[in-house]
Amino acid sequence: MNLLLQSAISDIQNTIKITGSKSETNRLLLLQALFPVISLANTSNSDDSEVMQKALNGNDEIVDIHHAGTAMRFLTAFFAIQENRTVTLTGSPRMKERPIKILVEALRQLGAKIEYVENEGFPPIKITGQKLVNSYVSMPANVSSQYISALLLIAPKLENGIELNLEGAITSVPYIKMTLALLNDLAIKTSFEGNLIKVYPKQEVETKVMTVESDWSSASYFYSIVAMANVGTAIRLSSYKEKSLQGDSSLAIIYKELGVETTFENNSIILKKKAYTSIQNLNWDLNSSPDIAQTIVVTCFGLGIGCHLTGLHTLKIKETDRLEALKTELTKLGANITVTDKCLTLIATNHIRPTIAIATYNDHRMAMAFAPLALKVPIVIDNAEVVSKSYPDFWEDMKKLGFEIVEK
Template sequence: MNSVILHPQSSIQGEVTHLPSSKSISNRVLVLNALATKKGKLHNLSDANDTQLMQRLVFSNEEIINVEDAGTVMRFLTAYFAVSGQVKILTGTNRMKERPIGILVDSLRLLGADIEYLEKDGYPPIRIKGFQHQKTNTLQVRGDVSSQFISALMMIAPSLPQGLTIEITGHLGSKPYIDMTASLMRGFGAKVNFDGRLIQIDQQNLSVNEHTVEGDWSAASYWFGFTALCKEANLILPNMALRSLQGDRVVVDMMENLGVACEPRGNTLHLRKKDHMPSFSWDFTHCPDLAQTIAVVCAAKGIEGSFSGLESLRIKETDRIAALQNELAKINAQLIEESDHWKLIPSSHLPDSVKINTYHDHRMAMAFAPLASIMQVEIEDPSVTRKSYPKFWDDVKQLGVKLTQQ
């Protein structure tokens, strides 16, 4: 379908039955298991397209590896194949060829990997031609570009003869994802020390008996959005726990200010409405995937916002800042860049309907979907959600929102 229309639905209740397991955790344990001497059983892997790609490509015998639009897969497999001794060409969509990978490639070259760019320096596609002897066991890596570069290097470190020490320079963004990688590596038997700036990892054979993946907090955030915007809401999120490896668990604290109460009951979370604050301020440095949803909620509820830490949004599936500015304008809201933050001016008058361009970005589609609580919403290219939440529209429909395919 080219677009889907969500008809207004002010009340939503029930269990979100297809909420996926964590894509971030799934992708990491797939790489760690591939690197392990003793491989284990992985349970409850995400059904997201990114994870399906990772699962298929990590053991692929093909020379050409097409990661499509999956940035995580590109970064993790670049490091994985660099130490695997295989000759591989890694490529992807046109957008993937615009997403920088130079910092990771430079680091791998310093370690001893033979990698060349096939089109533009610093960007995919790349050819990996093997790994020489380890040239160094210490790297300096910028922390302000993508934490996935650091996670990729961390995961291959135990397979290096001398291990690896990574010194993070500059401002560190998305630290919870590095904490996640370190924790998962320890579950595979790795010795990892991380003090916030220095990561020390010994050479060691990885092994695991089994690992069960928890629910995905990024995916859960869209249901917090629906709860915030509906007049009445009572939702149940299965396979979710407040104690989580995922940094996006902080959505609970954010949405507490925006009108959502979250009550844990066993391995489920129950969401209901509450009063909201008149203004909102947050640093998204460590949770950038939540920014779009929070911006939409603030804009629609008339809440003025101050957002910082959005810099990494420019190198995601699309330039998410520009995309947000364009689409928020359609509901008469503004996202304005100030000297050290972005100011969100909410809508003073909401339209009866809106048509949202997704820019081939799964999170744009899902972040704007909760507007159906207060207006008719048409989402272009709705199939983009398969990247992280393949059955999102099934859940939306099951919970009472009428959908019309165009």
């Protein structure tokens, strides 16, 4: 499905309800599988979370998680401790190109039995679940935080817990802290000092309802819309907390530089365009929130300002190589952009080529990050259905804001 987006909107005023964070939901789904007395509210309706839930609730010998990277990492750890069960975990062709070796090696240190079915270091993998008695594990610190969180989430069910030593500079600290905070909410004892994380064993937890905060990554696209819209535009998003566990909540600070004011009110955030930005270049280290890089770059391009973003090394192994994909698609639109393996530089330009078809590379964030440019020029999004991976209602919510969307 290819969609043509355009907009004759001069002023946007509306309320959008965004479902729970995919990151929080997937962590809590795994914890619920380990501790069934937990119940969940406001969970994500994303494909990734549905795939995760289906895998946790099923008894299949082959589990296909398609494009869901979080599910691949979390389920690898989960199935490693399911005694008397053997599971082959596989996914899409792209998933088979995404490395899993660091997590497999860490689990093997704990005593896990995991074999590669096709290519060494990559899915699919055959996991023979068993009791893990080792507790000490060491791994590089600059890897995807999902590898780290996968280990931390199963730790309470290990006989001796986990003592995880991270070697080097740590990536995506907020996501690690999110995992630890969710464990703490269940009265599971943890510590995080320097590069050493400990999670203590706890076989049972008390009955509890865990409410998932709405997804800040999904909010990023509305920040982009408000930044590119007229002064006075306001969008209310629910349900959000001022003290969020999600690293992407840094959007409120970043987009202030781009003319967007964030106000917290009754478990919602109100995004309001206060003024046209006067900055010429946005410089930001996104080491703690790389998933919002695509949105920010497209916003800057739409506003005619430059940007230099660093801390992006994990984007190379996402649904696609997001840095190269951004370079290719923005260049089509007339951008002057360069990328390395960990940073991106956009040179300011005021010219945007209209009605360009944007390839999405099976990446939900490519589709949604480029959509707000319809405020500036008509734009076509190829394979627009890919948004269901994290935000199935995205196109309907865009229509609520007044965007004209037609199938092309």
